[in-house]
Amino acid sequence: MAFLDNSGDIILxxxxxxxxxxxxxxxxxxxxxxxxxxGDDEINYGLYNKNHAxxxxxxxxxxxxxxxxxxxxxNTSNLKSKLVTMSRTNVLYMPILKIxxxxxxxxxxxxxxxxxPSAYFRRRTAEGVTxxxxxxxxxxxxxxxxxxKFYVAVDIDTYRGLSxxxxxxxxxxxxxxxxxxxxxxxxxxxxxxVMEGFxxxxxxxxxxxxxxxxxxxxxxxxxxxxxxxxxxxxxxLDYRLGRLKSPSANTIKAVNFIDDDNIASYFVSxxxxxxxxxxxxxxxxxxxxxxxxxxxxxxVFGNKKGSGPRGTSLHFRIEASAELxxxxxxxxxxxxxxxxxTTYGASGIAGLPGAIDTTWDGSSGLIAGxxxxxxxxxxxxxxxxxxxxxxxxxxxxxxxxxxxYVKLA
Amino acid sequence: xxxxxxxLLGDDIKNTRTLLHEAIPITxxxxxxxxxxxxxxxxxxxxxxxxxxxxxxxxxxxxxFDLSYGITAQASxxxxxxxxxxxxxxxxxxxxxxxxxxxxxxxxxxxxGTLDDDAGRxxxxxxxxxxxxLCKDEIKKNSFRLGLFQSGxxxxxxxxxxxxxxxxxxxxxxxxxxxxxxxxxxxGDSSDNSKSVGLLFYQAGVAxxxxxxxxxxxxxxxxxxTPIHVAAGLAATLTSSIAAAQKSLTITQLxxxxxxxxxxxxxxxxIELNSTIYFCRVNHNEFNxxxxxxxxxASKLVVKNQATDLPITYIxxxxxxxxxxxxxxxxxxxxxxxxDPNTELTLRVRxxx
Numbered sequence: 083m084a085f086l087d088n089s090g091d092i093i094l095x096x097x098x099x100x101x102x103x104x105x106x107x108x109x110x111x112x113x114x115x116x117x118x119x120x121g122d123d124e125i126n127y128g129l130y131n132k133n134h135a136x137x138x139x140x141x142x143x144x145x146x147x148x149x150x151x152x153x154x155x156x157n158t159s160n161l162k163s164k165l166v167t168m169s170r171t172n173v174l175y176m177p178i179l180k181i182x183x184x185x186x187x188x189x190x191x192x193x194x195x196x197x198x199p200s201a202y203f204r205r206r207t208a209e210g211v212t213x214x215x216x217x218x219x220x221x222x223x224x225x226x227x228x229x230x231k232f233y234v235a236v237d238i239d240t241y242r243g244l245s246x247x248x249x250x251x252x253x254x255x256x257x258x259x260x261x262x263x264x265x266x267x268x269x270x271x272x273x274x275x276v277m278e279g280f281x282x283x284x285x286x287x288x289x290x291x292x293x294x295x296x297x298x299x300x301x302x303x304x305x306x307x308x309x310x311x312x313x314x315x316x317x318x319l320d321y322r323l324g325r326l327k328s329p330s331a332n333t334i335k336a337v338n339f340i341d342d343d344n345i346a347s348y349f350v351s352x353x354x355x356x357x358x359x360x361x362x363x364x365x366x367x368x369x370x371x372x373x374x375x376x377x378x379x380x381x382v383f384g385n386k387k388g389s390g391p392r393g394t395s396l397h398f399r400i401e402a403s404a405e406l407x408x409x410x411x412x413x414x415x416x417x418x419x420x421x422x423x424t425t426y427g428a429s430g431i432a433g434l435p436g437a438i439d440t441t442w443d444g445s446s447g448l449i450a451g452x453x454x455x456x457x458x459x460x461x462x463x464x465x466x467x468x469x470x471x472x473x474x475x476x477x478x479x480x481x482x483x484x485x486x487y488v489k490l491a
Numbered sequence: 492x493x494x495x496x497x498x499l500l501g502d503d504i505k506n507t508r509t510l511l512h513e514a515i516p517i518t519x520x521x522x523x524x525x526x527x528x529x530x531x532x533x534x535x536x537x538x539x540x541x542x543x544x545x546x547x548x549x550x551x552x553x554x555x556f557d558l559s560y561g562i563t564a565q566a567s568x569x570x571x572x573x574x575x576x577x578x579x580x581x582x583x584x585x586x587x588x589x590x591x592x593x594x595x596x597x598x599x600x601x602x603x604g605t606l607d608d609d610a611g612r613x614x615x616x617x618x619x620x621x622x623x624x625l626c627k628d629e630i631k632k633n634s635f636r637l638g639l640f641q642s643g644x645x646x647x648x649x650x651x652x653x654x655x656x657x658x659x660x661x662x663x664x665x666x667x668x669x670x671x672x673x674x675x676x677x678x679g680d681s682s683d684n685s686k687s688v689g690l691l692f693y694q695a696g697v698a699x700x701x702x703x704x705x706x707x708x709x710x711x712x713x714x715x716x717t718p719i720h721v722a723a724g725l726a727a728t729l730t731s732s733i734a735a736a737q738k739s740l741t742i743t744q745l746x747x748x749x750x751x752x753x754x755x756x757x758x759x760x761x762i763e764l765n766s767t768i769y770f771c772r773v774n775h776n777e778f779n780x781x782x783x784x785x786x787x788x789a790s791k792l793v794v795k796n797q798a799t800d801l802p803i804t805y806i807x808x809x810x811x812x813x814x815x816x817x818x819x820x821x822x823x824x825x826x827x828x829x830x831d832p833n834t835e836l837t838l839r840v841r842x843x844x
Contacts, residue, residue: 096822121808164495165778478495478782
């Protein structure tokens with residue numbers, strides 16, 4: 083898209099979006115405009131210099147010189163950041179959304195395992211590795227290699243493969259089989275960073291997004307002002323690839339709308355997706371809980387020494403679409419493929435971080451019963467990188483969460 | 492409660508209708524020389540030819556008009572080349588543009604616009620069918636001007652006359668295909684309908700020109716020594732009259748002769764714009780904060796030093812939303828507009844249909 087001519091009068095360049103045209107064509111009355119919002123996508127507020135030596139007239143000089151792009155017709159490409167109405171003018175801090183990717187070791191509830199708070203997929207290495215990203219040292223130490231993606235295994239074989247990969251042979255506990263067993267045995271701890279993106283699953287990780295003030299200048303005990311708290315979230319994802327799934331049950335959430343680009347929108351305002359739990363932990367009588375990285379509500383705002391107030395949180399899982407579960411067509415169309423036969427033993431394999439364990443072959447079996455049903459060396463690795471967008475319904479703040487759908491086939 | 496949307500009230504939405512006019516100038520060389528006829532598309536059926544604004548094999552070419560020729564059933568058919576096709580063309584155009592009489596017979600074109608007599612009946616007509624790309628919704632009345640050479644060879648045309656729908660803004664008629672006006676050779680003739688030489692159908696975008704506008708001598712393209720379209724054994728001479736040409740020449744040849752005598756063509760088209768205007772009223776206490784990721788560093792607003800400072804935002808985009816929060820339309824400002832609690836704005840977004 084070109085820039086708009088800003089040499090003369092202020093003009094408006096208005097277009098219908100593709101969704102708008104679609105609804106007009108449908109002729110069912112769904113094309114109806116009832117509200118408006120304002121956006122500032124092009125603005126970099128970092129250019130606002132409130133300490134300019136020449137005075138306040140120069141504070142926004144560079145901001146006002148920013149050229150504006152023509153309007154996009156793709157509905158999802160516009161108004162990525164909206165202006166917000168708040169009646170009061172004395173707000174100095176505004177909440178953001180942040181992925182709560184802290185790995186939590188405490189089992190949540192008894193019986194069958196529940197998904198743990200979200201964590202990026204990483205390869206687990208030997209114990210005692212120096213902590214990164216604020217994670218404590220010890221048996222849950224993470225590899226320093228940050229992938230910063232959530233992995234969605236589209237079938238059970240892939241899930242087992244990733245679980246094995248994540249906890250390679252002879253690194254922890256009783257041996258190679260342990261983590262594989264833990265990953266899909268009732269009552270055991272699930273493998274973090276990998277979501278079970280197939281039907282009939284209660285295992286695997288989930289994604290959690292927290293709202294709060296990412297500052298140490300305001301105490302967590304002060305809490306988040308009520309007019310800044312999110313009461314609902316909008317989750318947008320590519321409907322060709324996945325569906326929004328409950329964090330604690332095998333329930334696919336009903337989609338609210340699918341646009342012409344196959345972007346599905348889900349409006350989330352109730353449990354188990356929506357939670358006010360983080361704020362409820364803001365007890366001055368137990369201040370230590372604020373910084374407890376191993377609690378069920380690990381803090382992501384501020385730092386260990388001081389944590390900012392928190393709002394609500396969002397929890398969800400992703401289930402792969404039937405197309406991804408049953409076919410490699412979309413993987414070949416919009417993703418990438420890696421032939422493990424040719425790269426087996428290589429130092430790096432696309433789609434999987436780090437080096438793969440070359441000492442194990444599937445034919446020998448890991449545990450009794452041969453739960454790991456395939457020989458990794460004979461497989462191809464398919465993966466699609468995409469994002470899931472989470473938008474705060476009140477403040478309009480949004481984040482894009484990186485997702486990788488993976489299939490070994 | 493923080494919010495990002497503001498509802499549009501009844502007074503904020505206004506529907507309007509606007510007529511836009513575009514000037515359409517077509518120089519005669521486009522139809523007769525600039526592209527060495529590579530922009531003229533002929534067809535094996537020979538019932539009309541199409542004129543493009545560029546060699547038509549190029550994807551950049553736009554179709555601008557078609558040319559054809561027809562005669563009535565009452566006209567003499569003796570020794571007339573392609574008589575059936577000429578009649579078919581005439582009848583087709585007449586039934587669409589002029590309709591039927593009380594007996595169900597196709598009406599003939601009538602140059603004076605009086606349908607209940609035979610006076611002014613046009614038996615031999617050239618048809619200029621303008622493409623919708625040019626006409627849009629209709630041709631603006633009293634804007635049509637067609638410069639034609641009435642006689643001479645195509646190499647040396649003579650007697651330039653400017654046909655037009657003079658005074659059609661005040662006087663026009665209706666037909667099954669919409670309004671039509673009379674075409675005269677000059678503005679002075681417009682007071683006498685019997686001097687009309689053709690009809691212009693505004694909504695249909697068709698000009699019907701009587702062949703009587705041409706005078707002798709009249710020839711198809713080419714000279715006596717290098718005829719282009721004249722069949723073997725058929726003389727194309729300067730002494731050939733339009734009457735003779737109508738008999739001996741095919742539709743394509745007559746169309747070629749017409750376009751080589753076209754000096755220029757101008758008209759204004761009309762576009763009916765139905766618009767909805769949305770008045771997006773931004774009050775002083777609205778939209779003063781932003782969800783832009785750069786708006787805050789460590790959650791602290793970058794435009795404020797302390798809580799008592801006024802919040803500031805910059806508007807670049809206006810989104811129009813459906814009740815279920817889907818973006819229906821988007822408008823962009825050509826430059827950012829500052830918004831703070833001391834300012835109020837009304838942003839006027841117009842959507843045309």
